[in-house]
Amino acid sequence: MILDRFRIDGQVAVVTGAGRGLGAAIAVAFAEAGADVVIAARTEDQLDEVAERVAAVGRQAHAVPADLRDPDATAALAAVAVEEFDRLDIVVNNVGGALPSPLLDTTPAALSEAFGFNVANAHALVRAAVPLMLDSAGGGSIVNITSAMGRLPGRAFAAYGTAKAALAHYTRLAAADLSPRVRVNAIAPGAILTSALEVVAGNAAMRAELEDKTPLHTLGEPEDIAAAALYLASPAGKYITGKVLEVDGGLITPNLAIPLPDL
Template sequence: MILDQFRLDDRVAVVTGAGRGLGAAIARGFAEAGADVVIAARTESDLRQVAEQVAATGRTAHVVVADLADPAAISGLADAAVQRFGRLDIVVNNVGGALPRPLLDTSPDDLAEAFAFNVGTAHALVRAAVPKMLATAGTGSIVNITSTMGRLPGRAFAAYATAKAALAHYTRSAAMDLSPRIRVNGIAPGSILTSALDIVAGNEPMRTQMEQATPLQRLGDPADIAAAALFLAAPASSFLTGKILEVDGGLIAPNLTIPLPDL
């Protein structure tokens, strides 16, 4: 049955930044498809809530409270998966981000920090996870969460966009290094209604403007990204590696412009 190709029965996934937003939706979606999950973030109360939602599906979530900007903390998640569940099949590198800032106010340190948080964290977990995947499952799937801003230029996003573009190319490069046993793909979300867009959700004119600038005439839901992550993690995508799925409502230009003055 074709739907069986979207099952993750008895597989084990690590999802970073899983206390809310995209990471939480992905963890819940994986559990609904049959997986146990290691969920990691800084806020324990958020993680406990997600763990309860996972338990309601009949699966188990192992909570790890950690500062995921620390490469040592993030690399330890692979060990946590094997110690708790005995195997590791899937990694979702979701943690990341950087605040918008005008280009001339963006220091070299700002750029380095954005790269470290968005690319360095992913690499740390990949390096730790791949040996565990090969030893316990024999194969694996890695899903990196990039951003539509990694391919669409916009003012004030130099650090964030550059880091996400680097993560997209890291995905393609890692896929070549880790083939054929480990698949590496990415998702480039557009504007998704998570807490990062609270200011938009509460501002009707701004939300309407963004929706009208999106070909599908709506903003994304975290479930849209969870569904894409499930596809990339599951056997359904077994002939896919080194690719970035653009889950963005059809954007060909940013749908939100930060009103910075010309120089």
């Protein structure tokens, strides 16, 4: 049965930024497909809610409240997976972000911070996870969450877009180094209905603009990204590595312009 290829029964995944939004949806999807999960984020109450959803489908979640801006805290999640569940098969680097800012207001420190949070942080977990994947499971799969803004030019996204573009290419480079036993892929979401988009999507005019400028004329849902993550992490995606899957409604230009004046 082709659907069996999407099962990850008995596997163990680490999902960062899993208290809400994309990370929560991915963690629950993995549980529905048969995996136990280590979930990490800053807010313990949110993690507890996700853990309850995981338990409701018959799997286990180990919640780790942590400030994942700290690469050491992020890297430590790999060992937690093995300590709690005796193996590690899948890593999802979902935590990240950076606030929009005009280019000339973006300091070198802000650019460095964005790179650290989005790229160096993911690398810290990859370095910690891969030896444990090889020892406990013989291999594994890594999924990095980038962004459509890592390839689309839009004003005010110098820090965020540059960092996400770097994470996309890091994905390709890591895949080359870690083949054939560890696959590394990425997902580049477009406008997804998470709390991060509430301010925009809650405004009727702005939401209409987002939808109108998206070829599919709708916004994405967290489950759209979760389905893509499951595909890449499961045996269904076993012949894929070093690729960035664009789950963005068909975007070829940004679908919401930040109104910055010309110089």
